[in-house]
Amino acid sequence: MQIWKQLILSLVILLVGLGVWVRFAPSAGPLLVSAGVPGGMVALVAPATTGQDKGQGRSGPSGTQRAAAGNQTPLVVTEAAGTALVNDRLNAIGNGEAILSVSVTPLSTGNLTEVLVKSGDRIEKGQVIAKLDSDEQVLAVAQAKVLLDAARDKVERNRRLGNAVSIATLREAEFAEQAAELALKTAELDLARRAITSPSKGVVGIITVNPGDYVTTSTPIAVVDDRSQILVDFWVPERFANNMKVGQEVSAVAVAQVTRQLTGAIHAIDNRIDQASRTLRVRARLDNPDDSLRAGMSFSVTVRFPGDSYPTVNPLAVQWSADGSYVWRVVDSKAERVPVTIIQRNSDKVLVDAKLAKGDMVATEGVQRLRDGGEVKVANVPARSTKDGDEQKMSSAQPAVTATEVAR
Template identity: 30%
Template sequence: MIKRHFLLVAAGVLVLLMAVAVIVRLLFADDGGGQGGPGGGRGGAQEVAAFETTERTFSDTLQLVGVARGQRSVEIASTNTELITRVLFRDGQSVRAGAPLVELQAREQEAGMIEARARVEQAQRDYDRSKELVDRGIAPRVNLEQADSALKAAQASLEAAEARRGERVIRAPFSGVLGLTTVTPGTLVGPGTVITTLDDISTIRIDFPLPERYLSRVQSGTPISATADAFPGSQFTGRIARVDTRIDEVTRSATARAELPNPEGRIRPGMSMRVTVRQGQRQSLAVPESAIQYEGEGAFVYRIMPAEAGQIAQRIEVETGVVEDGYVEILSGLDAGETVVASGLNRIQPGAPVTLAGRSNGQ
C-alpha cells in the first residue's frame, strides 16, 4: 500500500517537472540564434518576402456582363406542311452554305416535273418538224415562230416545276454548325416548325449594355477582353465593333457589340460573358495584391525600415487605385524603390523586427 502511494506521488512530481520545463522553454527559448522564420519565437525577427515598389502599366477598365451570339444564327424551319422523307445531317455537324439538310415529300411536285418534261419533249418535236418544213419551203415561217414560242413556254414551265421540287429540299443558308434535332423520316412538319438551328460561330458577337456616361470614351475599335465561367483561367480578346445609336430610356444605356475570333468554337451562342473594356493606359506605382491589407474603407502596407538591431516592419496607410493582373495601383503613401512586405501581413505587428527571405520588383 505504501509502495503504491509512493509511485503515485513520484508520477505526480514527474508530471509537474515536465510542465515547468515546457513553461520555461516557452518563456526563454529563442528562435535559432535570432534569425527568425515563420512563426518564430517572441523577441526574434520574422522572416518575410519583400517587394521593391516600381511602376507598372495600368488602364481604366469597365466591367460589364454580356451575352454571346453567333455572327449569324437562324432556326431552320419548313414553309410547308409536309412529311420529312430524308434527314441528311447529323447533330452538331459543320455544313457549308447550300448543303441539303432535309427532303420533304414531293409527290405532287415530281408529277408536275414529269408533265413539264413531257411538254418540253413534245414542243421540241413540233419545233424540229416545223423547222424542217420551213427549210424545205413547204410551210410558212410563221409556223416555226409559233413552234419556237411554244418550246420556250414549255421550257419555262419545266424550270418552274423544278423550282417547286427544289423547295422540298431545305438547305443551309450559310456555313456554320448545326444544333440538335428531333425530326426523323416520317415526321410531319408545318410552317414555323423548327427542324434544327444553324450558327456561324467562327466569329462571336457579344452584346452588352454600355452606360451612357461612358459613350464618349468607348468607340468602334476599342479593345476588350472577355471571360466565361465555362472556361476558368481563359481570356478571349477582341474589339468593339459598333455601339447602338439609341439609348434605352429606362436603363440609360446603349447596346455595345464586341466581336472576337472563335476559331476553336469554344464560345457558344447564349453564353454569359464578363467583358472588360480598357480605356487608355498610364504608369503608376504598384504592389502585389498580397502586400495590401484592407481595414474598413482604408488600406495599408508594411514598409521595411532600417533599425538599430536590423530592420522593422512599419505600417503605412496608402491610397489605392485599380487592381489589374494581380497588382494594386498605389496613388499615395509610397515612393518608388521602397521595400514592402509582400505576403503574410496577418503575422506581423507594427514595429516588429523582420528579416528578408527574398526580394522582388515584379519585373
C-alpha cells in the same frame, strides 16, 4: 430700523463682499495691500500659496511661460501624396451569340421522308439536311419534259416546211416551246425544294422533327450556328458612349471558363441610348478557333481607357471649413492651405482635384493649430535600438508617431 443698525448691516455686507473678492480673485489681495489694508487681514481671507506659485499668481505658469507656450511651433505628422487613375476601365456582363445563327425551315409543305443529319454535326453551306416526299414533283418534271419535247418537234417541223407555213404559225410554235421550257424549270424548282438545305455552314443543333412529320414553311427543322466567332452583347453607361470605338480592343472571361483570358475587338455600337436604363448597347467579337465557346454563354467584358489621373491623400488629411474642403501641404517647414475637391472616397485613400503633385507632403495629424504660411515641425521617429544594439531610423514619409504621442 435705526440708523446705527443700518450702518452695521452695510458694513457687514461690505466686509463679506471684500472677503469673497479676495478669496476668488488672485489680483485682489495685492490691490488691497497697496490701498493701505493691513496684509495680515488680507492673509486671513486670501488662499494659501506654495513657494512655487509665488510671483506667478494663484495658479498656472507665468506670463512669459504662457507666451512661450503660445508661440511653440505646431508638431505635425505628414504623408506623401500619391496618384491614382479613375475611369480607366469598364467592366460589364454580356451574352454570347454565334456570329451566324440560322433556323432552317422548309420552302414547301409536306411530309418528311428522311432526316440526313443529327445534333452536333458540322455541315457546309447548301448541304441537304432533310427531304420531303417528292413523288408528285417527280411526275410533274417528267410531264414538263414531254411537253417540251413536243413543242420543240413542232418548231422543227414548221421550220423544215419553210414557206408552206405562215410566219404566224411558226412564231406560235416557238412561243409554245418557250412556255414548255418555263414549265420544266418550274417543275424542277418544285422538286428541288423538296430537299431542305442549310443556308450557311456551322454546327447543327437539336433536331426537333422526325421522318413522317408534316411540316410547313414555318416549321423549324434545325438551328445551325457558325461558332467560328462569338459575338458578345453588353451594355455600358452613357457617360462612356463617346469612348467606345469600333475595332477597340476588349478582354473577356467566360463565366464557365474563369481561368482563360480572351481578347477581341468591338464589332458594332448601337446608334442610340436606351432611355429606360440610360445605357448603350455594344457588341464585341471574340475568335473561337477551338470551338470551346458556345452561343448563349455569359462573359465578363473589360474595356480599358486612358483614364483620368488625380492626386490621392490620406482621409485624415482632408479638412473642412465654410469655404469647402482643403488639406495642409508642408513645404520647407511651412504650412500651405490647398483647396481640394473630392472626386472619390476609398477606404484608405481619397482622390481629390487639387494643385498637388505626387510626393508632396500633406499633414495628416496635428492640423488643428496650423495656419496658412505658419511654421511647422514635422514629427520624426526617434532612433531605437535593435536586439543587436544597432540603431534604425524610419523614414519621415512613413512616420510611426500617433496622434496621442504628438499631443503629449
